[in-house]
Amino acid sequence: MIEDEINAVFEHFDGSNIEIWWQERGHHNDPDKLREVIQNEIFRAEAAGADTIMLAYGLCGNGAVGWHSDRTVLAMPRFDDCVNMMLCTGKRDRRNYLSAGCMYLTGGWSRDEGALLTMLDNYLEKYGERKGKKLMKLMLDSYTHVTVIDTGCYDIGPVNDYADECARQLNLQKNTVYGGNEPLAKLITGEWDEDIIVLDPSGHIREEDFDFTS
Numbered sequence: 659m660i661e662d663e664i665n666a667v668f669e670h671f672d673g674s675n676i677e678i679w680w681q682e683r684g685h686h687n688d689p690d691k692l693r694e695v696i697q698n699e700i701f702r703a704e705a706a707g708a709d710t711i712m713l714a715y716g717l718c719g720n721g722a723v724g725w726h727s728d729r730t731v732l733a734m735p736r737f738d739d740c741v742n743m744m745l746c747t748g749k750r751d752r753r754n755y756l757s758a759g760c761m762y763l764t765g766g767w768s769r770d771e772g773a774l775l776t777m778l779d780n781y782l783e784k785y786g787e788r789k790g791k792k793l794m795k796l797m798l799d800s801y802t803h804v805t806v807i808d809t810g811c812y813d814i815g816p817v818n819d820y821a822d823e824c825a826r827q828l829n830l831q832k833n834t835v836y837g838g839n840e841p842l843a844k845l846i847t848g849e850w851d852e853d854i855i856v857l858d859p860s861g862h863i864r865e866e867d868f869d870f871t872s
């Protein structure tokens with residue numbers, strides 16, 4: 659989901675000593691599955707001799723709670739989810755950056771199997787046009803906007819076109835907001851501050867770690 663943003667960091671940073679293990683998109687939709695899959699990857703990285711494991715995830719519906727390593731330092735952004743990470747354009751100064759009623763899009767989200775137009779097509783195929791559109795309307799009842807986050811890490815033209823089509827077919831307004839890539843850049847380059855959780859071996863990620871008051 660955030661492949662564009664991660665690759666953008668490496669365009670300006672020599673990460674030759676960092677091995678990237680890409681994970682299947684969509685695990686964030688099932689926090690329990692995410693917790694299990696990434697914990698197993700942590701154990702695998704331990705066995706491979708990693709001295710630091712950087713997790714490019716947020717809290718993700720508490721899917722990150724419980725992640726731990728017996729021998730290796732864990733580091734991850736102190737953000738609830740990827741959307742909040744991308745909406746933070748500098749140093750984090752509050753917990754939630756989302757605006758009510760906005761369905762957010764980036765390059766990664768527009769290509770996802772769960773993207774809006776793919777969902778609409780699936781509903782139309784399964785239920786027919788009338789019922790399919792009614793179900794989508796019910797699902798999106800609390801949304802008024804489809805909002806493109808311009809992180810500067812992907813070609814925004816096709817994403818704008820996709821958002822325009824979403825707005826047209828789903829009766830939403832479309833807008834664009836400027837985002838950033840600073841949290842992921844700090845994580846990957848090792849410029850860790852309070853925006854990054856750094857966990858010593860044998861510690862466990864906790865929900866309260868994602869708030870500065872913890």
